[in-house]
Amino acid sequence: MSQKTAEKKFMPDVPRKEIEELKNSITAASQKIIADNIDRMKKADPHRPEAMKYFDEMANLFGPRQKEIAAEKEKGKKVIGYMCLFAPTELILAADAIPVRVNSGWYDTSKLGDRVVPVEVCPVIRSTIGAKMIELSPFLEQSDALISVLTCDGMTKLAEILGDYKTIWGMNIPRIKDTTQSLRFWSDEIKHMKTQIENFTGNKITRKKLKQAIETSHKATKAFRRLQDLRKGSPVIMGRDAMLVNQTYLWDDKKRWTEKTEALCDELEKRLQQQDWVCPPDTPRVMVTGTPMFWPDNWKLPTLVEEASPQGIIVADELCSGERILNDPIGVDEWSMDDMLNSISERYLMASTCPCFTSKDGNEDRVNWLLNKVKEANIQGVIYYVVRGCMLYAMEYTRVKKALDKINVPVYYLDTEYTREDVGQMKTRVEAFLEMLTARVDF
Amino acid sequence: MITVGMDLGTQRVQVVIVKDGEVVARATVFSGFDPTKAAEQAVDEALKQANLKLSDINHFSSTGSAVDMAPYANSKVSMMGADAKAAVYLVPKARTIIDVGAEEARAVKCDEKGVMMDFVVNERCAAGAGAFIEAMARALEVKTEDMGPLALKAERASPINASCVIFGESDVVSLIHRQESKPEIARAVYDAMADRVSSMIHRLGINPEVVLVGGVAKDPGFVASLNRKLGLSVTIPEFPEYIGALGAALVAATRAKETSK
Numbered sequence: 001m002s003q004k005t006a007e008k009k010f011m012p013d014v015p016r017k018e019i020e021e022l023k024n025s026i027t028a029a030s031q032k033i034i035a036d037n038i039d040r041m042k043k044a045d046p047h048r049p050e051a052m053k054y055f056d057e058m059a060n061l062f063g064p065r066q067k068e069i070a071a072e073k074e075k076g077k078k079v080i081g082y083m084c085l086f087a088p089t090e091l092i093l094a095a096d097a098i099p100v101r102v103n104s105g106w107y108d109t110s111k112l113g114d115r116v117v118p119v120e121v122c123p124v125i126r127s128t129i130g131a132k133m134i135e136l137s138p139f140l141e142q143s144d145a146l147i148s149v150l151t152c153d154g155m156t157k158l159a160e161i162l163g164d165y166k167t168i169w170g171m172n173i174p175r176i177k178d179t180t181q182s183l184r185f186w187s188d189e190i191k192h193m194k195t196q197i198e199n200f201t202g203n204k205i206t207r208k209k210l211k212q213a214i215e216t217s218h219k220a221t222k223a224f225r226r227l228q229d230l231r232k233g234s235p236v237i238m239g240r241d242a243m244l245v246n247q248t249y250l251w252d253d254k255k256r257w258t259e260k261t262e263a264l265c266d267e268l269e270k271r272l273q274q275q276d277w278v279c280p281p282d283t284p285r286v287m288v289t290g291t292p293m294f295w296p297d298n299w300k301l302p303t304l305v306e307e308a309s310p311q312g313i314i315v316a317d318e319l320c321s322g323e324r325i326l327n328d329p330i331g332v333d334e335w336s337m338d339d340m341l342n343s344i345s346e347r348y349l350m351a352s353t354c355p356c357f358t359s360k361d362g363n364e365d366r367v368n369w370l371l372n373k374v375k376e377a378n379i380q381g382v383i384y385y386v387v388r389g390c391m392l393y394a395m396e397y398t399r400v401k402k403a404l405d406k407i408n409v410p411v412y413y414l415d416t417e418y419t420r421e422d423v424g425q426m427k428t429r430v431e432a433f434l435e436m437l438t439a440r441v442d443f
Numbered sequence: 444m445i446t447v448g449m450d451l452g453t454q455r456v457q458v459v460i461v462k463d464g465e466v467v468a469r470a471t472v473f474s475g476f477d478p479t480k481a482a483e484q485a486v487d488e489a490l491k492q493a494n495l496k497l498s499d500i501n502h503f504s505s506t507g508s509a510v511d512m513a514p515y516a517n518s519k520v521s522m523m524g525a526d527a528k529a530a531v532y533l534v535p536k537a538r539t540i541i542d543v544g545a546e547e548a549r550a551v552k553c554d555e556k557g558v559m560m561d562f563v564v565n566e567r568c569a570a571g572a573g574a575f576i577e578a579m580a581r582a583l584e585v586k587t588e589d590m591g592p593l594a595l596k597a598e599r600a601s602p603i604n605a606s607c608v609i610f611g612e613s614d615v616v617s618l619i620h621r622q623e624s625k626p627e628i629a630r631a632v633y634d635a636m637a638d639r640v641s642s643m644i645h646r647l648g649i650n651p652e653v654v655l656v657g658g659v660a661k662d663p664g665f666v667a668s669l670n671r672k673l674g675l676s677v678t679i680p681e682f683p684e685y686i687g688a689l690g691a692a693l694v695a696a697t698r699a700k701e702t703s704k
Binding site for chain 1: 510522523524561563564
């Protein structure tokens with residue numbers, strides 16, 4: 001069921017030998033990059049929390065988690081992958097299946113994606129296509145089915161392309177979210193997804209199971225928010241470390257992740273009491289927003305900011321690969337099946353600040369979220385990060401800039417690609433921006 | 444107080460020495476393969492001009508794309524920060540600075556003290572920068588320095604696409620095939636560049652007074668096109684190509700004062 005044998009509609013037939021060669025060489029390169037990223041993160045904080053060790057291991061996409069999932073699959077569990085955060089992971093958990101997010105952060109595979117779609121297409125999409133072509137991504141390979149939410153143009157067509165290999169369930173997200181008819185429509189999508197997951201896994205999603213899954217999410221959200229709250233004051237954790245913790249949630253076991261994150265927060269609270277800062281408290285505080293940044297290759301911006309001279313620290317982000325993952329709890333009043341499903345629908349639709357939305361006031365929710373965060377986390381500057389081809393984020397920039405200009409918070413539009421070659425240029429820009437943030441006080 | 448500013452650019456290294464707020468020497472050396480060595484040479488030359496020794500210098504500051512390869516540097520400053528500092532020193536009313544160099548065009552907004560408040564850079568494309576003129580001059584078989592005067596002779600404009608150097612070049616070739624005159628093609632090149640640069644500036648918002656600096660500020664063809672496009676007359680200071688080095692030297696003076704406190 002997981003591997004389709006029918007004729008491929010998009011993908012070229014790549015010889016087995018070439019697939020193996022590319023897979024081996026890119027896997028080896030990727031493991032080096034993972035190790036290098038973690039090394040640099042260790043160097044950035046001489047008193048790096050003990051609890052980070054767990055997340056460093058979890059960060060190895062080819063490591064223990066892959067084996068763990070393989071063992072679960074042996075026992076008959078299904079893996080359900082997804083590309084957008086709108087996929088209702090609680091339904092997956094309630095059906096005793098494993099949710100994993102499968103977007104690719106590998107630079108090298110974006111070039112392989114060029115064999116299928118033009119270079120103008122967003123590199124997150126091209127790279128995911130390339131990763132599938134050479135079977136690079138353990139979690140994508142392990143997925144028995146994929147939930148594709150039709151948010152941007154890239155995601156919509158990516159689902160069709162991956163349909164050459166996998167069972168795809170599309171979810172139609174309404175683009176105008178704050179109307180009753182949209183919520184009703186989306187609620188039906190959620191209910192339909194429940195049926196699909198039940199039929200596919202052969203496991204009925206009972207009231208009790210769904211309640212447990214929602215409670216698992218609640219606990220994770222609590223730990224997640226605790227971590228983000230700890231970033232709001234003087235810095236006790238490097239931005240990169242927190243960002244990695246946030247992102248590992250996408251493939252880790254949810255309960256274990258929650259325990260480990262709580263343990264990390266315990267350590268950070270001690271640090272806070274001892275005023276043991278990871279960098280001087282007057283280090284410019286930066287928020288990142290825009291295109292999602294996926295581990296492991298696409299870690300260049302956080303690395304640049306925190307290794308720059310003058311140095312900056314990322315204390316918040318508005319990314320669907322970051323703080324958006326678990327920011328909002330599912331608000332349940334009564335634990336009836338209907339109420340739980342409605343609450344899930346509301347949480348996934350209304351709380352999202354994805355730029356795929358518009359409304360009477362445009363995507364006002366995102367602007368307000370950013371402005372609130374600026375105040376809460378005492379942000380001094382915002383980096384608006386966009387990869388070329390990422391239209392929705394690129395087009396919302398002007399509005400975000402106007403809103404930030406009003407409250408006198410500088411924002412810099414940084415556009416880049418899935419490549420390592422532009423790190424020098426990016427460094428110049430990032431350092432100029434950080435210099436500007438310090439200069440507003442300094443010279 | 445004697446300070447040195449070094450601008451390690453993609454094509455040239457420029458050095459400026461400032462003594463008690465006055466420029467006392469300027470020197471340029473081609474960057475070549477070893478920007479560090481080129482900068483050493485340029486510093487050497489500037490010191491000779493001003494009759495100074497290395498040990499007379501209170502503070503060295505560097506800027507430019509190869510900023511981290513600078514010799515002697517006590518500190519560094521971003522190219523945008525240097526632009527703002529130097530432009531306000533030369534033109535006190537300057538609030539928007541447009542800097543067009545060989546590989547990069549950028550615009551900086553600043554306050555009355557020359558502190559940068561916002562900036563924008565043409566990312567990942569040389570079509571709005573000096574290298575574009577060089578490529579187009581090759582296609583027209585004229586010297587780069589003759590392009591500007593040639594463009595001023597044009598009687599009308601013929602649009603080309605400057606989304607990219609490569610596409611721009613093929614557009615120029617089609618103009619050649621249509622047997623457009625050289626002056627008109629040269630003007631088309633500058634108009635296309637000015638288009639790119641001005642839309643970049645409009646995204647930032649223009650605060651008068653606008654100062655144009657960088658190597659391309661010396662090209663009359665580009666200046667004419669940009670003024671037409673922006674509907675204003677940009678101010679061009681003396682020695683616009685030394686703006687980065689001057690800015691670094693001025694920042695160096697501020698930093699030297701801070702450290703001696």
